[in-house]
Amino acid sequence: xxxxxxxxxxxxxxxxxxxxxxxxxxxxxxxxxxxxxxxxxxxxxxxxxxxxxxxxxxxxxxxxxxxxxxxxxxxxxxxxxxxxxxxxxxxxxxxxxxxxxxxxxxxxxxxxxxxxxxxxxxxxxxxxxxxxxxxxxxxxxxxxxxxxxxxxxxxxxxxxxxxxxxxxxxxxxxxxxxxxxxxxxxxxxxxxxxxxxxxxxxxxxxxxxxxxxxxxxxxxxxxxxxxxxxxxxxxxxxxxxxxxxxxxxxxxxxxxxxxxxxxxxxxxxxxxxxxxxxxxxxxxxxxxxxxxxxxxxxxxxxxxxxxxxxxx
Numbered sequence: 562x563x564x565x566x567x568x569x570x571x572x573x574x575x576x577x578x579x580x581x582x583x584x585x586x587x588x589x590x591x592x593x594x595x596x597x598x599x600x601x602x603x604x605x606x607x608x609x610x611x612x613x614x615x616x617x618x619x620x621x622x623x624x625x626x627x628x629x630x631x632x633x634x635x636x637x638x639x640x641x642x643x644x645x646x647x648x649x650x651x652x653x654x655x656x657x658x659x660x661x662x663x664x665x666x667x668x669x670x671x672x673x674x675x676x677x678x679x680x681x682x683x684x685x686x687x688x689x690x691x692x693x694x695x696x697x698x699x700x701x702x703x704x705x706x707x708x709x710x711x712x713x714x715x716x717x718x719x720x721x722x723x724x725x726x727x728x729x730x731x732x733x734x735x736x737x738x739x740x741x742x743x744x745x746x747x748x749x750x751x752x753x754x755x756x757x758x759x760x761x762x763x764x765x766x767x768x769x770x771x772x773x774x775x776x777x778x779x780x781x782x783x784x785x786x787x788x789x790x791x792x793x794x795x796x797x798x799x800x801x802x803x804x805x806x807x808x809x810x811x812x813x814x815x816x817x818x819x820x821x822x823x824x825x826x827x828x829x830x831x832x833x834x835x836x837x838x839x840x841x842x843x844x845x846x847x848x849x850x851x852x853x854x855x856x857x858x859x860x861x862x863x864x865x866x867x868x869x870x871x872x873x
Contacts, residue, residue, distance in 0.1 A: 608652045629678040647684065650682050690816045712784075721764075
């Protein structure tokens with residue numbers, strides 16, 4: 562919109578459409594055009610929808626009406642409505658990405674990006690739940706020689722031995738498995754990055770035994786008896802059922818991943834190799850997986866005690 566001053570026209574507001582919903586839709590189109598994974602697109606859709614609803618309830622529809630104070634109120638609103646610190650941080654990241662994208666897209670003169678003045682919600686570095694190795698051992702021991710017994714045993718050991726995310730694990734095809742070396746190609750890793758993970762001798766042996774009893778011609782590595790690819794909910798049911806039969810606490814699917822990281826660390830594997838095997842972009846994320854227990858610290862102290870290891 563323009564106003565006249567001394568018979569001269571000067572721009573005091575943006576000539577472009579600055580409607581929030583319009584630009585969020587354009588932002589999502591841009592994410593899709595970049596070929597981002599469906600999960601990433603869904604993440605932005607879900608988190609930005611929360612912000613849109615918050616704005617609409619307060620009659621805010623223009624990007625240029627968003628202020629640092631308004632964004633801080635949004636963060637408090639998320640906390641008041643039951644979002645945990647991880648959820649609030651995720652909402653902040655999605656909004657920050659959008660606001661920076663809009664700034665780069667339009668290069669609006671005279672506009673100061675309000676999110677630059679808003680600090681992200683504090684995110685405590687908490688330890689992640691780890692699957693119990695002894696419990697997994699009991700679950701495996703209860704597997705019989707049937708198709709489902711062999712499959713479930715292979716799944717439990719392979720989840721632990723690869724440290725793969727559940728969705729990555731389920732996307733593996735038979736052609737991605739090297740029978741001799743135990744290499745597994747993860748084609749659909751986070752951010753669509755592929756990587757190589759491995760099965761050790763024991764996991765390799767039980768996986769080959771499972772594949773030998775397959776009666777289908779399907780390409781998927783992990784299937785139901787008809788040959789259809791195993792789903793995420795199906796995988797979760799397998800773990801739940803095997804834990805119930807073994808009389809142990811049901812581990813979450815992600816807890817296998819942390820058990821992998823923690824036991825690799827305890828075995829003396831360097832953190833950079835663990836990072837590469839797990840597909841983490843940086844070590845900051847890995848810190849939560851490798852948070853040591855009191856027992857780990859006690860063992861480390863016994864090994865390195867300056868008093869016990871000296872002649873004092």
